[in-house]
Amino acid sequence: MKICRFNHxxxxxxxxxxxxxxxxxxxxxxxxxxxxxxGDLLISRLADLLPLLAQKKEDAAAFxxxxxxxxxxxxxxxxxxxxxxxxxxxxxxxxxDQQISHGRDMTKSIWHWxxxxxxxxxxxxxxxxxxxxxxxxxTDHEIELAVIIGTxxxxxxxKDALNYVAGYTIGLDITIRGPELQSxxxxxxxxxxxxxxxxxxxxxxxxxQLDLELKVNGELRQKANTRSLVYDVPRLIEYASSMYxxxxxxxxxxxxxxGVGPITPGDHIEAQISRIGTMKASVHxxxxxxxxxxxxxxxxxxxxx
Ligand code: MN
Numbered sequence: 001m002k003i004c005r006f007n008h009x010x011x012x013x014x015x016x017x018x019x020x021x022x023x024x025x026x027x028x029x030x031x032x033x034x035x036x037x038x039g040d041l042l043i044s045r046l047a048d049l050l051p052l053l054a055q056k057k058e059d060a061a062a063f064x065x066x067x068x069x070x071x072x073x074x075x076x077x078x079x080x081x082x083x084x085x086x087x088x089x090x091x092x093x094x095x096x097d098q099q100i101s102h103g104r105d106m107t108k109s110i111w112h113w114x115x116x117x118x119x120x121x122x123x124x125x126x127x128x129x130x131x132x133x134x135x136x137x138x139t140d141h142e143i144e145l146a147v148i149i150g151t152x153x154x155x156x157x158x159k160d161a162l163n164y165v166a167g168y169t170i171g172l173d174i175t176i177r178g179p180e181l182q183s184x185x186x187x188x189x190x191x192x193x194x195x196x197x198x199x200x201x202x203x204x205x206x207x208x209q210l211d212l213e214l215k216v217n218g219e220l221r222q223k224a225n226t227r228s229l230v231y232d233v234p235r236l237i238e239y240a241s242s243m244y245x246x247x248x249x250x251x252x253x254x255x256x257x258x259g260v261g262p263i264t265p266g267d268h269i270e271a272q273i274s275r276i277g278t279m280k281a282s283v284h285x286x287x288x289x290x291x292x293x294x295x296x297x298x299x300x301x302x303x304x305x
Pocket of ligand 1: 142
């Protein structure tokens with residue numbers, strides 16, 4: 001089943017070119033009180049709700065996909081976990097391009113670098129244009145298969161890992177290139193785009209056989225298959241859950257293949273993963289102005305600390 005969030009927290013089932021509004025099923029979610037349980041309430045109950053969603057769609061209102069505003073299919077993850085340098089050809093392009101690596105030693109593996117987190121507030125959907133920061137700095141697209149965790153887990157063995165997956169979606173890990181930490185330059189509002197919807201795990205038996213493709217203004221930039229992942233999805237879940245408890249709705253961005261490149265205001269991005277679909281996203285026509293810095297003064301102040 002393809003499930004989307006749209007038009008201010010409505011829930012839909014995607015069929016063909018239409019979204020069937022099954023939002024009334026949300027009334028079945030338990031009423032939570034403070035402190036709220038960790039994780040996404042809808043994702044945590046999704047397995048139980050699927051029969052009801054299927055029933056509700058029979059007499060649901062239908063909206064053409066092109067006429068709705070798509071939001072992130074996950075509303076409340078506790079964290080957005082990211083795999084760095086997880087495709088060999090991307091490691092090679094990173095070594096070759098100083099603008100990407102910025103002096104970091106890219107001969108090391110994901111085992112050396114570990115995983116990193118993007119801020120939850122960076123989460124966004126296809127209908128929300130990506131607003132760039134830092135005029136003059138390169139900001140790149142990174143298409144990634146994104147895994148949505150369905151069940152709370154920790155210390156998961158590789159062989160059991162896929163049992164904890166609720167579904168899959170397309171992720172854009174928008175990235176300012178530069179010397180700052182990943183948690184800063186990849187975490188601006190809107191820099192973690194998920195969509196256009198989630199596909200439940202039963203529709204993707206093997207997440208290690210999916211084609212990915214990303215175009216900017218119709219020009220092909222990235223094209224790969226998830227079989228080229230260095231750490232595949234089960235291994236990433238094992239690795240992540242050895243460090244963090246994973247909660248329903250947590251997202252693992254599995255890493256981007258080769259072909260990363262800059263996006264500029266007004267660009268149109270088309271990101272496609274087989275068995276999921278195509279996400280159309282756009283880059284906001286304006287760059288967000290930043291406060292003025294005085295590099296000399298700032299450097300002097302920093303040295304006094
Ligand atoms: Mn990435």
